[in-house]
Amino acid sequence: MKAELLVSTESLAAHLSDPDWIVFDVRHDLAYPDKGRAAWQAAHVPGAYFMHLDADLSGAKTGANGRHPLPPAGDFAARMNRCGVAPGRQVVVYDDGGGSFAVRLWWMLRWLGHDRVSLLDGGFAAWKRENRPLDAQVPAAREGAFVPRPMEDATVDTATVAAKLRTPDMVLVDARAATRFMGENETLDPVAGHIPGAINRFWQHNLGYDGRFLPPEELRAEFLEELGDVAPSRVVHSCGSGVTACHNLFAMELAGLAGSRLYPGSWSEWCSDPARPVARGAK
Helix, strand or coil: CCCCCEECHHHHHHCCCCCCEEEEECCCCCCCCCHHHHHHHHCECCCCEECCCCCCCCCCCCCCCCCCCCCCHHHHHHHHHCECCCCCCEEEEECCCCCCCHHHHHHHHHHCCCCCEEEECCHHHHHHHCCCCCECCCCCCECCCCCCCCCHHHECCHHHHHHCCCCCCCEEEECCCHHHHHCCCCCCCCCCCECCCCEECCHHHHECCCCCECCHHHHHHHHHHHHCCCCHHHEEEECCCCCCHHHHHHHHHHCCCCCCEECCCHHHHHCCCCCCCCECCCC
């Protein structure tokens, strides 16, 4: 049974004592990797476990597999099982960046077969703004029963992206800010630009001024305007390292356009090989 994609702060507050609800804090800062953990240690949603983007939600880097390669499924499952994840239990994930990091955990759980996972709409900012309860206690470990069952068609690899460049079989949607997409103001990766043929939709465009997701019908209209009659199954999401790409994938699901896929290595993997083509500018 799939959960609702978004959970309200009201609903989460009502379930803080529910043993079948598990909360994860995924706050992170790419420039200061220890900042998220420090913020969690200072104050978090009561009972929330912390997941670090680099240490918990990524695997070992080789220099050719991007900045945030997916971890081995077994390692990730072990982490989830220490936090009580099990079939039938509701998982809620949040961060303080509009969901830009929490969506990584949402996507990974869905990819590995746990459908009852939702994003806290408005995230930690909304929770604090509404003066909801906080604590700084480290939650006790819990026994879980999560067994990973990877969905083979949920991802595409670099070879597949290369083979389908500029073909009707794939529309690549890049979630980075427009300046980075165009090859300007690159501060994270050694090469500036984007994968040829990709279109750009900055992940923040999925949010309203209040930090919550736009209504599904509004998201649907925007994606259909950008994608035309392209079926979601032909859409592949990328970004710098496969993290904020999940935000556009999530937004498409919220808009009723389920079935798009993720390129986990994204630009940081693509640009690691100088033989691969690079595009700059708006197209």
